[in-house]
Amino acid sequence: MAQTLPAGPVPTVIDLTQEAQMDEYQVPAKDEKTGDEPRQVTFITLAHRSPESTIPQKRKSVDASEVSSTTSTKSNGLPKDLHLSRLKATSTPSPTPSLASQNVSVVIPSPSIHQRRRMEAIKPPSNITGFSKTWYPIEDEKIKAAAFAYPRARSTNRSVVSLSLRPSDKTLSSPLPTQTSIRATLEQKLARVKGPPITISADCDRLLAKLAANFDFINDYKIQDGVEGVEDGFNAGCNCPIDCPTNKCECLTNEPDSNRKIVPYDPSPRGPPGTLILRPGFLNRKSMIYECSYRCKCKGLKCWNHVVQRGRQVRLEIFNTGKRGFGLRSEDHIVTGQFIDRYLGEVITENVADVRESLASAEGAQSYLFGLDFLVKDEDIFVIDGHKFGSATRFMNHSCNPNCKIIPVSTTNHADDRLYYLAFFALREIPPNTELTFDYNPTEGESSPPKKIDPNAVKCLCGEKNCRGQLWPNARKGQ
Numbered sequence: 001m002a003q004t005l006p007a008g009p010v011p012t013v014i015d016l017t018q019e020a021q022m023d024e025y026q027v028p029a030k031d032e033k034t035g036d037e038p039r040q041v042t043f044i045t046l047a048h049r050s051p052e053s054t055i056p057q058k059r060k061s062v063d064a065s066e067v068s069s070t071t072s073t074k075s076n077g078l079p080k081d082l083h084l085s086r087l088k089a090t091s092t093p094s095p096t097p098s099l100a101s102q103n104v105s106v107v108i109p110s111p112s113i114h115q116r117r118r119m120e121a122i123k124p125p126s127n128i129t130g131f132s133k134t135w136y137p138i139e140d141e142k143i144k145a146a147a148f149a150y151p152r153a154r155s156t157n158r159s160v161v162s163l164s165l166r167p168s169d170k171t172l173s174s175p176l177p178t179q180t181s182i183r184a185t186l187e188q189k190l191a192r193v194k195g196p197p198i199t200i201s202a203d204c205d206r207l208l209a210k211l212a213a214n215f216d217f218i219n220d221y222k223i224q225d226g227v228e229g230v231e232d233g234f235n236a237g238c239n240c241p242i243d244c245p246t247n248k249c250e251c252l253t254n255e256p257d258s259n260r261k262i263v264p265y266d267p268s269p270r271g272p273p274g275t276l277i278l279r280p281g282f283l284n285r286k287s288m289i290y291e292c293s294y295r296c297k298c299k300g301l302k303c304w305n306h307v308v309q310r311g312r313q314v315r316l317e318i319f320n321t322g323k324r325g326f327g328l329r330s331e332d333h334i335v336t337g338q339f340i341d342r343y344l345g346e347v348i349t350e351n352v353a354d355v356r357e358s359l360a361s362a363e364g365a366q367s368y369l370f371g372l373d374f375l376v377k378d379e380d381i382f383v384i385d386g387h388k389f390g391s392a393t394r395f396m397n398h399s400c401n402p403n404c405k406i407i408p409v410s411t412t413n414h415a416d417d418r419l420y421y422l423a424f425f426a427l428r429e430i431p432p433n434t435e436l437t438f439d440y441n442p443t444e445g446e447s448s449p450p451k452k453i454d455p456n457a458v459k460c461l462c463g464e465k466n467c468r469g470q471l472w473p474n475a476r477k478g479q
């Protein structure tokens with residue numbers, strides 16, 4: 001609807017609404033009483049800073065009531081004698097410099113039709129002052145507050161709420177896990193591991209949270225559904241007196257095509273007294289070790305053929321290797337052929353292992369699966385998964401020039417080809433605090449010429465001169 005513009009001071013009006021239409025305003029002719037000519041009023045619209053310079057707004061056209069009260073000495077209408085001289089929209093939201101010293105007024109964008117209807121529907125209390133109720137939906141909020149639209153505020157009697165700086169009981173009972181408490185949790189778990197201490201170096205702190213929540217140390221295999229050893233009746237022990245003769249003990253197997261017994265251990269002249277080490281020849285062979293057991297007449301721990309089942313004799317430390325994640329080392333000097341520890345975990349069927357492996361592979365997670373396929377190849381094998389439960393050796397990384405080797409060891413189940421232990425032995429002298437490593441895929445190391453590097457394989461970062469470049473020939477072990 002057209003507006004008649006009253007006479008009065010002549011401001012420059014900057015219209016932020018971009019909605020005023022020149023033809024909505026009638027410019028008055030000469031003032032009949034004074035005979036004065038109407039003075040020019042500059043009416044400027046400003047555009048948003050956009051390449052096209054106009055962004056359509058859901059807004060209605062400007063009318064007299066939409067001019068801020070600051071634009072005029074009269075608060076309820078446009079200034080007198082307003083003459084519209086619409087300037088072309090510019091790409092800047094600031095007034096041009098030439099206008100800076102003039103009496104500049106601003107037309108502030110009005111609410112949308114929807115907002116205006118909502119505001120009109122609310123009958124504001126007449127005593128509200130400050131920003132014009134026409135422009136600012138904040139009035140709506142004030143009204144809602146006055147009408148107790150916020151139930152929490154209404155139901156709280158603040159005068160009876162005492163101010164206390166004590167932490168609430170909830171805070172006391174469930175503190176956020178700190179680095180200290182995470183470490184304490186892990187150390188509690190480690191304290192339950194049999195044998196000399198296992199520690200975690202200070203540089204691991206960044207990696208500890210996940211480990212503390214998702215991993216537990218165990219002292220023996222965790223046998224899962226579908227995994228069964230042979231019946232105990234099939235197992236047997238030797239009839240040797242206390243010291244098993246190395247040429248007769250029935251626990252020892254014969255060399256292929258001969259009656260000579262395969263003797264795995266020798267007393268070591270080095271290392272702590274009583275240290276038994278793998279015979280040098282055994283380190284290079286591919287044989288299973290059969291230790292004497294509770295079934296044998298030699299009776300237990302006094303027999304020299306009890307090394308793995310006597311347990312770990314060296315201290316271990318889990319530390320941060322950087323790009324390869326955790327690693328394992330010992331503060332003790334480890335002599336060639338010395339037993340270090342077993343690889344433990346859940347023992348699962350091959351089918352379960354396949355599912356777990358493909359899930360881990362899809363997530364790009366690390367692999368802790370180890371197949372017990374030393375003696376059986378074509379049957380369904382059992383697999384050790386050290387992901388959630390395991391021993392410290394679960395943190396041993398691969399190296400193409402390793403200082404440790406895994407050897408399968410049967411302690412009590414001599415008749416069982418599918419369930420036995422995996423024991424780590426030192427391949428050479430290992431000075432204190434040297435990272436302990438083994439070859440994840442020893443047959444790969446023997447292949448000549450070396451296999452091509454699979455672009456999807458986990459890259460080997462062992463840094464050795466003879467590095468093969470990948471952990472496993474395919475993307476993941478066994479694929």
Ligand SMILES: C[S@@+](CC[C@H](N)C(=O)[O-])C[C@H]1O[C@@H](n2cnc3c(N)ncnc32)[C@H](O)[C@@H]1O
Pocket residue numbers: 323324325326327365366367368394395396397398399458459460461462471
């Ligand atoms: C049995 S875990 C070894 C411990 C592991 N670093 C950790 O933080 O728990 C095997 C995983 O460690 C990593 N890893 C081991 N040796 C590696 C090597 N030489 N280069 C790169 N990554 C290695 C791989 O991610 C592999 O899947």
